[in-house]
Amino acid sequence: MNPKDLGTKVPITWCPGCGNFAILNAIKPVLAELDEEGLVPLENVVLVSGIGCHAKIVDYVNANSFYSIHGRPIPVATGIKLANPDLTVICFSGDGDSYAEGLAHLIFAAKRNVDITTIIHDNRVYGLTTGQYTPTSPSGFKGRSTPAGLVVPPINPLEIVFASGGTFVARGYSHGIGLLKDIFREAILHQGFSFVDVLQVCATFFNMYEYYNERVYTLEDHDPLDDARAEEKIREWDYNSDASIPLGIFYKEEASTFGDNFAKYNSKISDLNGTIKKTLESYI
Numbered sequence: 001m002n003p004k005d006l007g008t009k010v011p012i013t014w015c016p017g018c019g020n021f022a023i024l025n026a027i028k029p030v031l032a033e034l035d036e037e038g039l040v041p042l043e044n045v046v047l048v049s050g051i052g053c054h055a056k057i058v059d060y061v062n063a064n065s066f067y068s069i070h071g072r073p074i075p076v077a078t079g080i081k082l083a084n085p086d087l088t089v090i091c092f093s094g095d096g097d098s099y100a101e102g103l104a105h106l107i108f109a110a111k112r113n114v115d116i117t118t119i120i121h122d123n124r125v126y127g128l129t130t131g132q133y134t135p136t137s138p139s140g141f142k143g144r145s146t147p148a149g150l151v152v153p154p155i156n157p158l159e160i161v162f163a164s165g166g167t168f169v170a171r172g173y174s175h176g177i178g179l180l181k182d183i184f185r186e187a188i189l190h191q192g193f194s195f196v197d198v199l200q201v202c203a204t205f206f207n208m209y210e211y212y213n214e215r216v217y218t219l220e221d222h223d224p225l226d227d228a229r230a231e232e233k234i235r236e237w238d239y240n241s242d243a244s245i246p247l248g249i250f251y252k253e254e255a256s257t258f259g260d261n262f263a264k265y266n267s268k269i270s271d272l273n274g275t276i277k278k279t280l281e282s283y284i
């Protein structure tokens, strides 16, 4: 399959230079490749998005999709996966979407190890509503709601997902499609909750290209199975400092998924119901 076959006729309305283009241009070839290799048939793929500039991505990829509501793409994706475990569910969300209103969903999806891939378009600003701060905006950020500069520090979303039990934790950057493609492919093939924070530059309201270009580097000789090393690398940059910014797959672990555990739970409930029924019948 040619990635071009995955395009749609919907006009793309992102601003010129927006980092969302990189995510779109990385996910299409990965989906085409996985379909071609017979690893993930396209008819089994479902894309889910929330609300924000990122969310338009589902209109631009010719695949099954669900445009959900603000902060809720993860529970929607979880429901789809539980209802039909044969589907490969990829959830796109924004920092204002899943790090603010939807943060609890992110934490619980990581804790439960829901077998979905979550890609966060982390531009560190509310772009669609023209420039308010989000949970990953740095201290001092001047936007429409903080004209004198943000006084609180940002969160490190990788640290939150890692501490919540996430079994695949990665970071990409919208200036570098090769690495994004590698990460997306691994994330989709991972059994369990895959989390990818993409430093997706908002060219219009928070242009960070120069800042990132001076600091990013790709992890090399890094063992993602080493949790102590993963934690160290995740903490290397806290979304606020001028430290170097590592990109790549920080952590990976095999563990039973929410779907596996849910199926076991349902079978125990069935056994329990059978026992209760027999006990009640014995009294009749």
Ligand code: SF4
Pocket: 013, 014, 015, 017, 018, 019, 020, 053, 123, 127, 128, 201, 202, 203, 204, 205
């Ligand atoms: Fe991209 Fe920012 Fe424009 Fe939204 S406002 S489309 S995030 S550049």
